[in-house]
Amino acid sequence: MKSLKALLAKPFAHYIRKKVYKWASNPIVTQEKVFQKLIESAKHTEFGKDHDFENIQSHADFIKRVPIRDYEALKSYVEKVVAGESDILWKGKPLYFAKTSGTTSGSKYIPITKESMPTHVEAARNAILLYVAETGNTDFVDGKMIFLQGSPVLKEENGVKLGRLSGIVAHYVPGYLQKNRMPSWETNCIDDWETKVEAIVDETLPEKMAIISGIPSWVQMYFERIQERTGKKIGDVFPDFKLFIFGGVNYEPYRNKFENLIGRKVDSIELYPASEGFFAFQDEQEDKGMLLQLDSGIFYEFIKADTFFDSTPTRITLKDVKLGVNYVLIISSNAGLWAYNIGDTVEFTSLKPYKVIVSGRIKHFISAFGEHVIGKEVEHALNEALQQSGASINEFTVAPKIDPEIGLPYHEWFIEFEKEPENMDAFEKIIDASLQTQNSYYFDLIKGKVLKPLQVTKIQKDGFQNYMKSIGKLGGQNKIPRLSNDRKIAETLTNYKKA
Incomplete structure (x- = not known):
């Protein structure tokens, strides 16, 4: 007999799908509203004053006043935020800094604000709900779920909490999933990855695992440890395992290995999260393209990758993108990132609705x-x-x-x-x-x-x-x-x- 939670999942999933496809079917207007709200919200910040946000009415105005920047170019502003100053890139102070590894700058501190934090959580939730709405599958709802992630232990810097994005998000798992989620808080806090994986294996082996999530290469390590311990396929160890959720890298090179480890096929959902924002998720099982999140406080610009290193590359918005072209993704967001190059390249697989795949890194x-x-x-x-x-x-x-x-x-x-x-x-x-x-x-x-x-x-x-x-x-x-x-x-x- 299905639980009340499983029974309620379907109508809620259909409600959310209707809500998502409402903005997805009106993409240009949705993005224009996001753009205007961002400019209005930040015009009294130091960045907004320095770049004359008061007189920005259009994307053309924005291009004239706000150049493309990467972390290095934005660093002077970020350092003020890290030092505890208010109203620099976004109103007030951020809730968190997501600490990431920079290639040239050592650690990067990406702000997450009270406006941007909910968008990370909602997109992850919506990805699962749209899967439920499409497939009708709610079998996993009462099973255990594991999210292989960084430590949720947060430090503090000038009144702002600091940690890895996955560790920050761990604090926002909704109450109705708390009993289902694994690993335990104590295990999640283990810093050494190999020790942590062994502890996760200890905890999960006796459980009815239904959802397993993480970067494929690290989930693979977890699966291999289970197989070494049991001598069995993952699908036999966890017969209730129905859904694999992943992001961070392309799954295809790992697919054969995973199907061999699991011993059967399982449904999967690809996500496109980053410290800078949750950009897209796979909304249909038979379509590898990921639905671009247009109503999440992020305004998108695109530059053709083969012109990116020109002196003045053309910056376009959603209405001018074409299928099959490799674009550098540029974002402005309610976390206080402006015309920011996150370093990824994307390619559109659909324009109705707008869907992307990650094609690589502009520096890789x-x-x-x-x-x-x-x-x-x-x-x-x-x-x-x-x-x-x-x-x-x-x-x-x-x-x-x-x-x-x-x-x-x-x-x-x-x-x-x-x-x-x-x-x-x-x-x-x-x-x-x-x-x-x-x-x-x-x-x-x-x-x-x-x-x-x-x-x-x-x-x-x-x-x-x-x-x-x-x-x-x-x-x-x-x-x-x-x-x-x-x-x-x-x-x-x-x-x-x-x-």
Whole structure:
């Protein structure tokens, strides 16, 4: 017999779906309202005064007054907020700082305000409710749910709490889920990731797990520990496991490995959360595109990725985007981020409603020879090779080999295989042919004998985990870049080459 909670889930899910699709079906007006409200709310802040928000009436006015910035360029304002000053980027003080790892600036402090915090929680909730509305599946509602996340222990800096986004969100799990959620508070507070995973395995093995959520690479580590302990498939250990929720990286390279670990297929929902905002979630099981969150206090701008490094790239809004174009995502939000480059690139898969996939990072590409290979291209090429060969992988990354001892330079693929292909040469050729088909620059460089076809370097079991541990980034929200334009990661990874 279903619980009252399970019975109420369906009508509530349909109510929320109707509400979501109301703004999704009126996207341009929705975004214009968000834009005007943001400008009005922040015009008396220091940033608003410095950039003449009083006289901004349109997107064109905004472009003239507010340049694109990354964290480094916004840092002088953020430092004032961190120092405890009010009304700098947004009215008052933020509720939290989400602390993230910066590539050039050390730690980054991303503000989360009382206006922006609810949007993170609502989007995560709505993703599950739209799944319920579409599938009618409420079996998981009474089961246990685990969210592999960072520690919820928060520090304080000048009256503002500070922590990882996933740890901050842990404080906002609604009351009706508190009895279902795992792991326990004590286990969640363990800092060392390997110790934490073992404790999570101890806690969850006796339970009826229904939802498992986290970054795929870290969920994989959890699954592997369970399999080592039990000798069973995850689907047999947790027969009630019905839904996998993930974000942070593309799931496709992990799919074969996960289905093998689980022993059966389970439904999945992809999310696009970040410290800077919750941008999109998958709203239909048969559509990999994620519904862009247009009514969440975030105003979106887009710049074509191949023009981003021009002196004055064109900034467009939602009404001018096209399908299949790689765009750098620029946001302005009620957290006090203005024309802010979060570093991600997206591609639209639908314009009615607006749906995106994450295609990569604007700084994570290979263009050592002018090829500008992006994350989406390498992931697509690898998936083709995995499907055709029957191989499966645990992790991978790609870097240029600019000065080999013999022969032409090439792209070096570092792959930790779960199941190796029978013919490695054929596997490499499938990837290379796919890249040449997708990327005309790469095709020209191969045909022109500037580059030779890629080569795979096999990494030993747990090599990527050991690499992440060696740099102090094992677990949590940390993930390895798919692409690098230099050899920094590659040089360390060579220590974990398979003999």
